[in-house]
Amino acid sequence: MPDPETPTALVRRARKTDRVLAETYPEARCELDFEDPFQLLVVTVLSAQTTDRRVNAVRPTLFAAYPDAPSMAAADRARLEEIVGPLGFFRAKTESLLKLSAHLVEHHDGQVPPRLVDLVKLPGVGRKTANVVLGNAFDVPGITVDTHFGRLARRLGWTEETDPVKVEHAVGALFPKKDWTMLSHRLIWHGRRRCHAQRPACGACPVARWCPSYGEGPTDPETAAKLVKTEARR
Numbered sequence: 001m002p003d004p005e006t007p008t009a010l011v012r013r014a015r016k017t018d019r020v021l022a023e024t025y026p027e028a029r030c031e032l033d034f035e036d037p038f039q040l041l042v043v044t045v046l047s048a049q050t051t052d053r054r055v056n057a058v059r060p061t062l063f064a065a066y067p068d069a070p071s072m073a074a075a076d077r078a079r080l081e082e083i084v085g086p087l088g089f090f091r092a093k094t095e096s097l098l099k100l101s102a103h104l105v106e107h108h109d110g111q112v113p114p115r116l117v118d119l120v121k122l123p124g125v126g127r128k129t130a131n132v133v134l135g136n137a138f139d140v141p142g143i144t145v146d147t148h149f150g151r152l153a154r155r156l157g158w159t160e161e162t163d164p165v166k167v168e169h170a171v172g173a174l175f176p177k178k179d180w181t182m183l184s185h186r187l188i189w190h191g192r193r194r195c196h197a198q199r200p201a202c203g204a205c206p207v208a209r210w211c212p213s214y215g216e217g218p219t220d221p222e223t224a225a226k227l228v229k230t231e232a233r234r
């Protein structure tokens with residue numbers, strides 16, 4: 001049996017993995033389009049249970065009609081439902097946007113607050129959404145533990161935790177704070193393109209050398225290459 005990995009070795013391995021991911025995916029970023037913190041908050045809420053691509057398609061119409069919290073808080077429900085309709089769960093999503101906007105108007109002068117403690121008090125906003133907004137609209141480092149991030153952090157042997165907040169803290173301890181936001185993008189990017197929940201493309205994985213789960217998916221390079229989702233194939 002190999003010796004258990006020391007905490008220092010784990011930090012080194014995790015950071016090396018992130019450096020290779022940074023070289024592999026220099027274009028990694030938030031895949032939701034937005035122009036200001038309000039837009040990012042809204043599109044992140046809308047991205048639940050759907051794809052970023054679908055949300056990006058709805059965005060121009062949505063913000064042309066309701067560019068800020070006051071106008072969205074006063075929106076006609078039926079019209080808003082119609083706009084977010086293509087995203088599924090349109091009634092619940094419309095309700096979330098109306099409540100969220102009304103809360104911003106009532107408690108924050110219509111602006112998105114730049115602090116985690118305030119963001120998580122907004123209706124329908126959890127830590128994941130709050131960290132997306134902090135990291136991408138306010139440049140405050142944040143770790144976004146979505147389904148991809150959690151799966152990859154465990155596969156890479158960075159943590160065994162399953163609770164998203166515990167994953168956030170465990171992984172945060174391995175990296176300098178300034179790297180948290182980009183680390184989140186890179187891990188999620190890798191999860192969407194190669195390290196799929198079902199059949200990860202292990203044989204075409206640039207970080208296989210540092211991954212204890214190598215072999216969870218096909219290791220044959222040709223088979224694995226077919227599993228990689230390129231921009232054209234996504």
Ligand code: SF4
Pocket residue numbers: 155156194195196200201202203205206207208211212213214215216217
């Ligand atoms: S080796 Fe396989 S399991 Fe490990 S990160 Fe790469 S694709 Fe994922």
